[in-house]
Amino acid sequence: MRRFFYPAQQLSEQPDHLGLQQLPINTELTLPDDVYHHWCRVLRAKVGEQSVLFDGLGGETVVELVAVDKKTATARVLSHDATDNTSAYYSTIALVMSRGDRMDYAIQKATELGATAIQLLSSQHGEVRLKANQVDKKLNHWQQVALSACEQCGLNRPPLVLSPLSIEDWLQQNVGDCHSSVSYLLDDDYYQTYFNLSSLALVLAVPSQQEQATLNANQSIKQHLAEYHNKAALPRFDLLIGAEGGLSDNEYQLSRQANYLPWQLGNRVLRTETAPVVALATLMTMANDANGDV
Numbered sequence: 001m002r003r004f005f006y007p008a009q010q011l012s013e014q015p016d017h018l019g020l021q022q023l024p025i026n027t028e029l030t031l032p033d034d035v036y037h038h039w040c041r042v043l044r045a046k047v048g049e050q051s052v053l054f055d056g057l058g059g060e061t062v063v064e065l066v067a068v069d070k071k072t073a074t075a076r077v078l079s080h081d082a083t084d085n086t087s088a089y090y091s092t093i094a095l096v097m098s099r100g101d102r103m104d105y106a107i108q109k110a111t112e113l114g115a116t117a118i119q120l121l122s123s124q125h126g127e128v129r130l131k132a133n134q135v136d137k138k139l140n141h142w143q144q145v146a147l148s149a150c151e152q153c154g155l156n157r158p159p160l161v162l163s164p165l166s167i168e169d170w171l172q173q174n175v176g177d178c179h180s181s182v183s184y185l186l187d188d189d190y191y192q193t194y195f196n197l198s199s200l201a202l203v204l205a206v207p208s209q210q211e212q213a214t215l216n217a218n219q220s221i222k223q224h225l226a227e228y229h230n231k232a233a234l235p236r237f238d239l240l241i242g243a244e245g246g247l248s249d250n251e252y253q254l255s256r257q258a259n260y261l262p263w264q265l266g267n268r269v270l271r272t273e274t275a276p277v278v279a280l281a282t283l284m285t286m287a288n289d290a291n292g293d294v
Contacts, residue, residue: 002043003060003151004035005158006053008184019057020080027077028066029053036073040065050078054156056185058084084156087114088287089225090194090236093159093276094119094170096243097128104145106273111149111159113280116194116236118146119176120164125245130164136179139163143179157190158182167240167251171258199236200224203255204275205247207262217263221283225290237283239263241275 008019010032023029031039035053039045047065053075054060059082063075093110097103097120110118120142122129130138143161150158162176175195178186185191202217221237228235240247240255247255256262265278 001062002039002045002051003154004039004051004053005147005151006032006035006055006061007181008055008057011055020053020055020061020077021057021059021082023061023077023080025077025079029063029075029077031073031075036071040068040073051075054150056156056158056182057188058082058156058190060156084190085154086116086157086190087284088291089228089234089283090116090197090199091280091283092117092119092199092236092238093280094121094238094240095276096121096123096126096167096241096272097130097164098243098272099127102271102273103128103142106276107142107145107159107161108149109273110276110280111146111155112153113277113284114155115159115276115280116157116191117160117162118142119162119170121167121170122164123167123243123251124248126243135163139179140181143182147182158185160185160191167247168254170240171254171260193233194236197233197236199238201238201240201255201258201260202263202279203240203247203252203260204242204265204270204279205252205255205262206264211262215261217261218286220261221286222290225287229290239276239279239283241272241279244272 039051045065047068050062050064052060053063059080061080062078064078066076067074093115095106107118146159146161160178162178165174165176200220207215224235240260270278
């Protein structure tokens with residue numbers, strides 16, 4: 001069944017309902033323009049066909065197409081499902097921006113692997129520095145990449161793509177802004193909890209010989225997971241990933257001063273778009289092992 005993101009702002013026509021999950025069965029909805037175009041024009045959906053809508057506030061809703069005309073379409077709510085398909089932890093990918101399809105790929109795969117937020121960064125070795133008048137357009141594009149990935153993979157809590165900061169600002173615990181199209185999610189309990197949690201902070205880098213002798217990131221990850229085992233709250237991990245040229249010596253030292261642990265993933269150098277995939281997949285495996293999942 002096709003899945004589409006339905007922004008909660010579209011529910012302004014439905015008084016007293018904050019999200020799709022609160023709508024009574026048989027409520028009729030006007031489809032947003034992009035959903036109408038994709039489902040009814042590109043895919044040529046007919047009256048009676050069904051799809052799944054999600055608004056990022058939790059769960060998903062099955063709807064049936066009841067009317068289609070030249071410019072709009074209407075769907076009726078059939079059922080609700082509270083499933084979120086989120087990970088057993090919160091995670092931030094703090095990623096130095098790269099050019100073109102590589103950044104799209106990193107955001108798409110980070111979404112599929114359950115990232116909670118993607119903080120865009122600039123760095124000394126980074127190749128992308130957005131001008132002020134470029135930020136909104138690029139932020140919207142990358143947020144749409146994440147939403148499209150959610151539509152494909154079944155994640156009902158989209159990661160928030162946050163506006164660019166320097167690595168120095170990020171390490172001082174500043175946070176970027178999300179795009180206006182998903183800003184309503186900031187008031188949701190799931191994202192509020194994420195922003196208010198302390199985290200285990202990791203920087204993807206090769207530790208020095210001295211650090212190798214005294215630090216063990218994998219053990220720290222296991223301990224952090226164990227602390228939250230059988231608790232209602234979820235652990236949070238922040239992963240700092242540099243550009244193609246890696247972090248500068250100064251940026252790495254700043255991350256260490258901010259209590260980031262160096263985490264080396266194998267003995268090869270990963271591309272900046274590959275590193276989030278490997279890190280999140282590794283973290284997922286470790287969390288599954290900690291929870292006894294197969």
